Amino acid sequence: MTSTADRLVEFDEVLTRYEPVIGLETHVELGTASKMFCGCATTFGAEPNTHTCPVCLGMPGSLPVANAAAIEATIKIGLALGCRIANWSRFARKNYFYPDIPKGFQTSQYDEPLCVAGHLDVEVDGTTHRVEIERVHLEEDTGKNLHVGGATGRIHGADHSLIDFNRAGIPLVEIVTRPVPGAGRLAPEVARAYVTELREIVQALGVSDVRMEQGSLRCDVNISLNPVGDLEWGTRTETKNVNSLRSVERAVRFEMRRQAAVLDSGGRIVQETRHFHEDTGTTSSGRSKEEATDYRYFPEPDLVPLAPDADWIEKLRAELPELPAARRTRLQQEWGISGTEMTWLANAGALGLVEQTVAAGASPGDARKWWLGDLARRANEAGTELGELAVTPAQVAELVRLVNEGTINDGLARQVLDGVLAGQGDPAQVVEAQGLAVMGESDELVAAVEAAIAGAPDVIAKVKAGKVQALGALVGAVMKTTRGKADAPTVKRMLEERVLGS
Amino acid sequence: MTGTSSDLTRVDVAGLSRLLSSGEVSAVEVTRAHLDRIAADDGRLGAYLHVEDDAALAAAAAVDQARATGAELGPLAGVPVALKDLVVTEGVPTTSGSKILEGWRPPYSATVATRLAEAGTVLLGKTNMDEFAMGSSTENSAYQVTRNPWDTDRIPGGSSGGSSAAVAGHLAPWSIGTDTGGSIRQPAAVTGLVGHKPTYGSVSRYGLIAFSSSLDQAGPMARTVLDAAVMHEVIGGHDPRDSTSIDTPLARLADAAREGAAGDLRGVRVGVVRELGGEGHTDGYEPGVLVRTREAIEVLASLGAEVTEVSCPSFDLALPAYYLIAPSEASSNLARYEGVRFGLRAGDDGSRDLDEVMAITREQGFGPEVKRRIILGTYALSSGYYDAYYGQAQKVRTLITRDFGAAFADVDVLVSPTTPTVAFPIGTRVDDPIAMYAADLCTLPASLAGLPAISVPSGLSDGLPVGLQVMAPALADERCYRVAAALEAAQDAARGHRLLDELGTPAGAA
């Protein structure tokens, strides 16, 4: 059970003996106004159990009515992934007992999903990896459990549990890949790139806000290892709760290292569900599939089969927005950057941010510089995604403008950014409030320059003797006394005027 | 006033509607008459699980007040009604005959209940039933035994046995029943009532506690064909809350009943189903039932109907198919009763975990027949068995539907006995589920094919009522009403009174 006890093989070493096969099951909560089978609102963060009704509470006698907008959104996702859209599809009941599923079954799809057989190409390190999509189907979300009084937040050891049914019945699209062999050492990055690309697609379609931290995009990661050259794949584990792009990559990496250690010692991999732990980047054993429930799927008799009209599907296909891959090609040309740079931007989740920053007035170069430089570093330090930083593309564009206008310099800009991230307002407001603007030839600056000259007669002597570069030390002193607010070239010119009299 | 009160309970709905509309009687008088009758007789019959009493009188008073202010009221305003206890009613106890829902007061109402309320009818109470509608005698109720007003040692049929006993016993002028495999038609037949199972999808299932979702339908149980048709018109029609509800206008059912009562069936082709009590298929059928059935068919012929015999070989497979499909769906429909959100919670003493509390709740909350069917259905749906059981049963369903299709190419309606026997004595089949299931032999085919079917009285055998079943193609419910009304009118005329009039007023009630 304890993940710390797992023995691990070094990642590079894993690849000398084993080949990974990955697979991803991604759940996307749709952003429809109402739930999948009732009229309740779907807004995130409401008081517990306020968005409920007899239908989503599974009250006796209540019946589901399928949400047409959710079906349309699912078909759009299927089309964007190049899937074939079924002309006959049914919902099915997945039967199991758990208090967060009010009806004692989850209404899902089984052998007749809406969309099948698509693919998604992702680029990692300049190579293209094709991820085959097995199916895209529509189901309903479960309620949310809160286990109170235990150490782990899990049901075991808890004193009591509370259930919030606001989430129960929110439409959920599940996108299931076929197993992806052949990624080798890039498997963790391919997994991450796949989820990143999928998120971009769903975002472009406008059918979900795909916010991993709010759970509107959730990933289960399947991993198996087989000895190099073996045709048969190994037993896979399914890691749940992988709730950030970074975690997808870490989960694959960890499982590869853990499984290799088990196999090295002659053990066998148990087909099981594992939990991912964000804090340690490790996985731990959940319930074993070998003792798993028989879901007793059967067609949902309370709903009629879906038979999407071919003309309607063609209309939806024609109306699809520009998809991320096409957009990248276009932006790459517009911005004049290399394919590698573009992949880099996309995999960092920065493409949309840069595009919006450019739209807000920044040059593509400046926008890239900030998002991939300072901001990427900060996101990395905070262990979060770029898009989740508390700064908007418009604010970054404003920062760029302030630098270009000479109101602030790069050093001050970083301080301004600190203020913005701390919630002190837009860049201009932070500049104003903290007095961070570059000083003109103000009295304060003149005084600082004269004080520096007066305080360093030896330096002045050297300069006058011809060692002009010794002035650099005085520039540094002025910058220090003005706490970086002065413009260095201006300071240098002022010093030269006074010392050399030019 | 006692005499008037008891008289009002013997008036059919058409009569009550006239009396109320003309102002000859008030809604309060009609309601009080029925409440008095319930107070006097229900101890003996056990038809009701819950009586609305004051709430019913208040609703009736509201109707009277509205009428007094000159408001435009519908023809049914002030007519009392009883609902089978699986019709969800806001604020009114609804148990589906099960301990697991004891004390549950629903936060919403079924479409059927809402439509009846909007028509101005007054809810008298909720009627007893086999637990979750699983049974043919109402002996599977977790609460009480219900007795047949014709012979209180006998069953009133089931699962809508509380509804049949209430209407036959004059404790309600009409009631709502539900039919999954025969649960409206069989109790109607054994108590001398008219009961109609509508085309699947023509009456909303929203708010009916589900037994088997692909089979359940609510329908009228009444003393006359016309009353049944009128109730069907009130509750029927498209409901956007039920995805399986059919979006077509209802046929004119009351008109069809009136047309049938005029007695002319010329041009109507009637098929007698050989496999349901015909030659070579009489095992398990009481001779008296077969005689009444034959006579009823002769009456139809005498009214001009062309009668032929029709063979539907797949009907022999209906019983096993039904007992796979219905329990399979039930095993899933009944999964929500686990003590977390409503109803009974047992064993939650702080020492037990969730799975144990769920198990104890279900162990204590469900009766033996319900458990039997949950286990059967769970097994039939299990991985590895699905194709052999549930899948195969669905294929049988297709075959039965095809048999109906072939038959309806040549005839307009099909007829058979409603159930093979008259009401059997209480306690005689409780230990023999297979014998109990045989009560549904004739009603199952129309259920599996989703077709409309009515049971109409065809006379008595050994002093107990026998019913004739009339089946029609999907959405041709009006044919059931027309043919049933013709038989009813002809037999009432020949007899000089209604069959139910032979059921005397019980001693001490008047």
Ligand SMILES: [Zn+2]
């Ligand atoms: Zn709801």
